Amino acid sequence: MGNSISNIGTNNSILSVRNLNFSYGDNKVLNNISFNINKGSFTSILGPNGAGKSTLINIISKILGKFEGEIKVTGENITALNSKDIARRIAVVPQSTNPSFGFTVEEMVLMGRYPYISRFKRETKEDFEVIREVMEKTELTQFADRKFNELSGGEKQRVVIAQALAQDSPIMILDEPTSHLDINFQIEFMNLFLKLNRREGKTIIGIFHDINLAIQNSSLIMLLKEGSIFRFGEPEKVINRQNLNSVFHSDVFVGKNPVTQRMYVSPVFDPYYSTQDYQAVKPVKVHIIGGGGAASPILSLLHHHGYRISCGVINTFDTDISTCEMLDVPYIVEAPFSPISIISRNKNLEFIKASDLVILPEIEFGNGNFSNLVSIREALSLNKRVLIMEGKNIEKRDHTGGKAGKLYRKILEEGACVIKTHRQLLDNLKTDKPDNIYRKELNQQRI
Amino acid sequence: MGAGRRTIKFIIILIVILILIIIIAASIGAAKVSLKETSIIIISLIPGLNALVDSEDLNLQDIAVISTIRLPRIFLSIFVGIALASSGVIFQGLFRNPMADPFVIGVSAGAAFGATIGLLFNSTVSFINISTTTIFSLIGALATTFLVYAISSIRGKVAVITLLLSGIALSAMLSSMTSFILMFQSHDLARVIFWLMGGLTSASWYKFSILAPTVTLLIMVSGFYMRDLNIISLGDERASQLGVQTDKVKRILLVTASLIAAMAVSVSGIIGFVGLITPHIMRLIVGPDQKILYPTSAIAGGIVLLASDTLSRVVLAPREIPVGIITSIVGVPFFLYLLIRTKRKVF
Numbered sequence: 001m002g003n004s005i006s007n008i009g010t011n012n013s014i015l016s017v018r019n020l021n022f023s024y025g026d027n028k029v030l031n032n033i034s035f036n037i038n039k040g041s042f043t044s045i046l047g048p049n050g051a052g053k054s055t056l057i058n059i060i061s062k063i064l065g066k067f068e069g070e071i072k073v074t075g076e077n078i079t080a081l082n083s084k085d086i087a088r089r090i091a092v093v094p095q096s097t098n099p100s101f102g103f104t105v106e107e108m109v110l111m112g113r114y115p116y117i118s119r120f121k122r123e124t125k126e127d128f129e130v131i132r133e134v135m136e137k138t139e140l141t142q143f144a145d146r147k148f149n150e151l152s153g154g155e156k157q158r159v160v161i162a163q164a165l166a167q168d169s170p171i172m173i174l175d176e177p178t179s180h181l182d183i184n185f186q187i188e189f190m191n192l193f194l195k196l197n198r199r200e201g202k203t204i205i206g207i208f209h210d211i212n213l214a215i216q217n218s219s220l221i222m223l224l225k226e227g228s229i230f231r232f233g234e235p236e237k238v239i240n241r242q243n244l245n246s247v248f249h250s251d252v253f254v255g256k257n258p259v260t261q262r263m264y265v266s267p268v269f270d271p272y273y274s275t276q277d278y279q280a281v282k283p284v285k286v287h288i289i290g291g292g293g294a295a296s297p298i299l300s301l302l303h304h305h306g307y308r309i310s311c312g313v314i315n316t317f318d319t320d321i322s323t324c325e326m327l328d329v330p331y332i333v334e335a336p337f338s339p340i341s342i343i344s345r346n347k348n349l350e351f352i353k354a355s356d357l358v359i360l361p362e363i364e365f366g367n368g369n370f371s372n373l374v375s376i377r378e379a380l381s382l383n384k385r386v387l388i389m390e391g392k393n394i395e396k397r398d399h400t401g402g403k404a405g406k407l408y409r410k411i412l413e414e415g416a417c418v419i420k421t422h423r424q425l426l427d428n429l430k431t432d433k434p435d436n437i438y439r440k441e442l443n444q445q446r447i
Numbered sequence: 448m449g450a451g452r453r454t455i456k457f458i459i460i461l462i463v464i465l466i467l468i469i470i471i472a473a474s475i476g477a478a479k480v481s482l483k484e485t486s487i488i489i490i491s492l493i494p495g496l497n498a499l500v501d502s503e504d505l506n507l508q509d510i511a512v513i514s515t516i517r518l519p520r521i522f523l524s525i526f527v528g529i530a531l532a533s534s535g536v537i538f539q540g541l542f543r544n545p546m547a548d549p550f551v552i553g554v555s556a557g558a559a560f561g562a563t564i565g566l567l568f569n570s571t572v573s574f575i576n577i578s579t580t581t582i583f584s585l586i587g588a589l590a591t592t593f594l595v596y597a598i599s600s601i602r603g604k605v606a607v608i609t610l611l612l613s614g615i616a617l618s619a620m621l622s623s624m625t626s627f628i629l630m631f632q633s634h635d636l637a638r639v640i641f642w643l644m645g646g647l648t649s650a651s652w653y654k655f656s657i658l659a660p661t662v663t664l665l666i667m668v669s670g671f672y673m674r675d676l677n678i679i680s681l682g683d684e685r686a687s688q689l690g691v692q693t694d695k696v697k698r699i700l701l702v703t704a705s706l707i708a709a710m711a712v713s714v715s716g717i718i719g720f721v722g723l724i725t726p727h728i729m730r731l732i733v734g735p736d737q738k739i740l741y742p743t744s745a746i747a748g749g750i751v752l753l754a755s756d757t758l759s760r761v762v763l764a765p766r767e768i769p770v771g772i773i774t775s776i777v778g779v780p781f782f783l784y785l786l787i788r789t790k791r792k793v794f
């Protein structure tokens with residue numbers, strides 16, 4: 001029901017927008033927007049502040065008038081519908097509501113029946129039946145006689161949702177309905193919206209502050225950029241690094257949640273180090289040994305600070321590979337669960353030769369990737385600077401029966417520099433001092 | 448579910464209280480008439496009911512005093528009270544603010560200015576049946592209301608803040624102009640001040656026959672918009688989302704409430720606090736639902752003003768205190784109490 005993208009057809013369309021233009025005075029807010037939303041779909045509208053999300057839903061729900069173009073709701077032109085007609089077709093769930101007088105929960109929910117009640121008549125039995133059902137669905141029955149203003153933020157929002165449900169409309173528009181709530185309410189309400197969407201076939205159009213909330217639950221994503229539709233389609237097709245980058249102008253990481261297999265988005269860098277001071281001053285080339293995801297934080301850190309980086313040798317399915325792909329970093333890959341071949345090892349060496357320095361992150365060593373450690377030693381013999389990230393004891397990371405540990409200590413003796421933190425790493429990359437002097441300074445700092 | 452039944456219950460209780468106060472008020476005054484006699488006289492004056500009572504042994508003078516002096520004043524004060532309280536309910540609902548009253552948008556200053564000019568004419572032009580003061584204050588109140596409304600409406604939308612600000616600004620200007628005129632007409636000063644304090648001394652059946660039907664009609668028209676007003680208290684945007692034609696409803700309610708207030712001010716001068724406090728008292732009793740609040744506050748307004756006017760006749764009898772003084776002396780402590788409550792976030 002929810003994923004009705006497959007049967008696109010105009011007869012299944014519940015909302016269609018054609019060539020919509022809208023301006024506030026001289027300021028053009030929406031620019032030639034056209035789209036179609038099918039019955040029973042769950043669409044999220046994403047875009048930065050000022051992209052026109054709120055304006056778009058305000059026009060659809062006829063709060064704002066005087067637009068150019070054509071909007072059809074359930075097949076009817078909205079200019080021909082009065083405000084009660086619209087409210088029977090589209091219910092909006094706002095971020096919050098703040099009545100100026102102390103209405104009870106029941107009185108608040110009853111307001112949702114407004115579009116069904118004639119000005120000259122009273123509420124009917126049916127109206128009370130609807131609000132009873134709606135209050136049950138939103139677990140508000142026991143709050144019926146409580147004052148709305150005395151409820152907690154989450155409970156208040158439940159009342160707002162009940163109010164919208166009382167409108168008994170085929171379309172529900174969510175305007176950041178959970179953005180100021182704790183995670184328990186976020187989950188509760190998202191589950192409620194999904195239930196409404198899947199079991200009752202309600203068409204849902206939502207604006208969510210949280211991109212992950214949107215992509216986890218939507219069948220369709222609309223990316224708005226500067227008043228135009230940038231992309232519109234299934235999350236898998238719309239949500240990627242390039243698209244989000246050009247819409248939000250900031251670098252994000254798009255990964256997959258290992259449990260749900262849904263995509264998730266997170267910022268690429270640790271903002272703590274993102275100051276200008278640590279930007280690469282000259283084109284330093286860094287090669288990073290990968291494996292088990294240990295290289296990922298360093299890859300994104302250095303990428304963000306403008307270093308030219310490469311990575312190797314990693315097995316297919318390693319998290320470090322997705323990081324490299326995400327950041328467009330060249331890398332050397334080995335078949336899954338296989339020891340590093342001679343070919344890969346030679347490629348690795350070529351990358352090392354082309355670099356100014358090599359970093360060994362805190363990776364685990366087994367017989368399969370032991371040759372990566374050998375490559376590090378070769379790097380030292382090629383007079384490359386080697387930086388070793390060390391936190392955990394090498395003995396615990398050594399799964400070769402002592403072979404790796406032995407080589408590791410030898411590498412240390414031969415002049416590799418041990419780095420404890422990311423900040424030290426960035427400091428080290430900036431300095432021109434030879435490693436032995438730098439290491440001495442580092443040791444003095446520690447004392 | 449019993450919203451309708453609750454409303455009727457409250458209305459009946461309030462009407463019973465009102466009738467009792469009418470009888471008490473009609474019996475009080477320079478000519479002593481007992482409560483029983485007063486009741487009989489009042490019943491005998493109602494067409495259709497006069498057959499029920501034996502009016503043979505009634506004092507004709509008492510009948511005359513009650514029917515031509517006391518009752519017109521009683522009913523006029525009831526309808527002024529009804530007018531003030533009902534327009535107070537609407538303004539508080541529209542402005543989403545419990546501190547709003549019928550005079551927030553400058554009705555009072557406009558009426559005072561009009562009345563001042565009217566008094567000037569009155570001293571030179573000979574006596575007219577309905578005083579020039581009344582007519583001029585009505586014109587002043589209406590003109591100010593429409594001016595304020597015209598200033599703050601842009602393409603059919605009324606910005607509440609602009610409405611309040613332009614109301615305050617125009618009020619200030621009109622008050623200064625009133626003072627300026629009075630500088631040169633110092634012999635009218637006392638009369639104007641007495642008028643400003645509000646009073647019902649010049650009551651007549653004629654005034655009542657103009658005020659009562661107009662106010663009743665306006666209240667009935669605006670009464671159909673109380674469900675809308677409930678929802679407008681959630682804010683304009685939310686109200687529109689729920690299907691309310693916010694701009695149209697606000698316009699209708701603003702115009703009717705201002706007209707109601709202007710009518711009241713023109714016959715009674717500026718009687719403060721009734722329009723502010725009555726809706727608050729009733730909100731505490733019946734709750735915030737405007738559908739119940741509106742009719743009950745209207746009747747309660749009638750009760751409050753009638754009781755205050757009766758007090759104003761009794762306290763320093765045979766002298767009369769302007770009723771505005773009574774309502775303010777009772778009203779201010781109550782207003783302060785509300786302020787303190789608001790500070791404690793009860794509202």
